[in-house]
Each structure stands twice: as structure tokens, then as C-alpha cells.
Amino acid sequence: MSFDDFDDTTDDSYPQPMPIQARLGESEIILRRTIDIVATAPSMPLSSSPRIDRDEIVELLEDALVRLPDEIRQARWMLKERQEFLDKTKREADELLGAARQQAERMVQRTEVVRAAETRARQVIDAAEEETRRLKNETEDFLDQRLGSFEILLDRLSKTVANGRNRLSIGSEPPPPESEESIEQQDAADFFNQDDL
Template sequence: MVERESAEDKLKHLREVIATARSMPMSASCVINRGDVLTVIDDIIDHLPDEIAEAQEVIDATSAKVSEGEAEAEKIVADAREQAAELAEDSEIVRVAKERAARIVAEAEEEAAALRKETDVFIDARMASFESVLHKTTSQVKTARARLAERSGLDLTH
């Protein structure tokens, strides 16, 4: 596909031709090639309707998409209204389900509290057993150190 310059590109080229034209001494005037400038202007005039037609096609396509979007939005709203009506009919079912869910949660919380208490009792018993063993071990260590101190005359302050 051959790419052609847009009217905007051609106008930029025309501006560049004029901006880079040779200046007249001591004047704001310049010398430009009339044929070159007229050729660029004619080319712009010839292709401008094509670009306008292309722009109109884009506008038409956009309008069609907007119409499709609006139709889709209306369908979505209608579906939502229908679902809302169905949900309103099901509200009694929802109320019963919420009550049942609340009962199940309450039962689960009671069971969790009972399990927590049972676990705490078990852990406390294990810690008491460990404390007893630790106490016996500490007592045996003290007795052994005291015998060692008696036998060797050691100072047990540290």
C-alpha cells in the first residue's frame, strides 16, 4: 500500500518552502517559486475532498459504534431490572438462608471456644508436668553442686 501525504503534511511542506525562501534585502518580503507553491496548493485542493470523505467515514463508523453501545446499554439495564425483580422474589429465601448461616456461625464459634478451652487445659497440664520435671532437675543440680562444694571446698556464689 502506497502511503500518500496528508493535507497537513503538504501544508507543513508549503510552510517550509515559504519559511526557507530567499529574503529580499532590507524587507520582510521573499522570493519564492510561484510554480512550486501553486503545485503544492493544487495538490492539497485536489486531495482535500478525499481526506474529508475519509474523516466522514470515521465519523459514521463512530456513530454506528455509539448506537451499538447505546443499544447494548439498554439491553444490560433491562436485564438488570429483570434480575432485580427475580431477586426481590427470592428475598424470603435469602432471609432464611441468612438466619441459617447465622446459626451455623454461632455453632462454629461455640465449638471453637470449646476446642480452645480443651487445648488450653491440655497445654497447661503439659506445662505443669514440664515444670515438675524442671523443678526435680533443678533440685538434683543443687544437691550435686552442694556435694561437690563440700568435697572440693568450692565457692558456689556464681
């Protein structure tokens, strides 16, 4: 039932929105797969270094990076949908309250009707405010859980790749140290600004 079909004489309940459930996003699945590939890679003969298909790992990581902004956009869309639902509920509650006040002014002698309408309007407002708090908490928990999960996965992946690179570089000459200026330029190039989406 939509709010456009709302009929105060036949239905006193508002539809409950679907609960937000944390589920694995595509980029998280790809990152988990990459970690599994690195973690379960067979060792090279006579060595403890893992044998990893570099092209496959790079392709998976690039795919995860491409999908991550889409999942952030989806989270923003969920926030926007939640706000629109709350705004619509608030407008309807205000309309109910306004209608109750007009009825009270026109029909002073029927105070019971006016009281019932105001009570109903207040219940609707209270329910909308409670729903607002619940949706806000669920959305914040969902986003925090997703971002925390991404952070943990990226950290694990970074450590796993660094360990793999260290194992592969045993016996080879270490790379020359980078200057501070080149490190700062690289950091600036790698910075991801979600507001640009």
C-alpha cells in the first residue's frame, strides 16, 4: 500500500519499510576472493614463496576498485530514500494534525472527536519520529559495518600482498628509496574523494 492510497477511514496503520540488512557487496566479494587466492596459493618448489598469478590478482583488485564507488552511491541512495520517506511521513502527520485543528475550530461542541483526531495525529507523529530514529540508527550501523568491513579487508589484502612481494623479492636487490616529494605526489594521486561522485 502506498501513501497515495492512504484512507484514514479504512486503515490506521502505515506500511513498514523493509529493514536494512547488511549483505556482501560485489567489491567485498572480489576482495575476499583475492585474499583467498593469495592465502591458498601453492608454494614454489624449494621455497616458501607463494606462486600467484599476478594478472589475475591485479584484475580482481582493479575490478573491486571500480565497483566500490557504485556501492558508495547505493548507500547514499539508501540515505536519500530514507529521508524522502521521513519527509513524506512528516508531511502527512502535519496534514492530519492541521485537519484535526480545523475540525476543532469548526466543531467546538464535539470535543471528543477533536480529541480523538489530535490523539491520532500525535500518535502518527510519534510513530514517524520513532521510525526516523530507527531508520537512522539502522542506516548508520549498516554504513559503519560496510565501511569497517572494507577497511579490514583492504588492510588484510595490503598486508598479504606486501608479504607476498617481500617473499618474492628475497635475494633480489632492494628498490631505491623514494624521495619525500615523490611519496607525497603518489599519496595525492591515490586520494579518493567520494564527493566527486
